[in-house]
Amino acid sequence: MELQNSGKTAEALVQVMVNRLLDSDGKRVFNEHNKGELMKAADPKLLLQIVSQINDDDEPVSVEKAEKNS
Helix, strand or coil, rough: CHHHCCCCHHHHHHHHHHHECCCCCCCCCCCHHHHHHHHHHHHHHHHHHHHHHHHHHCCCCCCHHHHHHH
16 A cells, blocks of 8 residues: 555556465465566556456465466
8 A cells, every 4th residue: 555655556567476376285476576567567567467367366366376367
């Protein structure tokens, strides 16, 4: 919320992905070191779609589920 309120929308989206996107073993897909690359390389529309799906679910989003929704 703090990032979003500071006008750092892309960073806020990436932070949600880092914190909540898990693989099939329940391990985080991304870490803090991936943030910069995600912010530079990822399509903002895709980030928004993934984070929207994460926020709509009560459970963390798997890689497979995120790929299916892109």
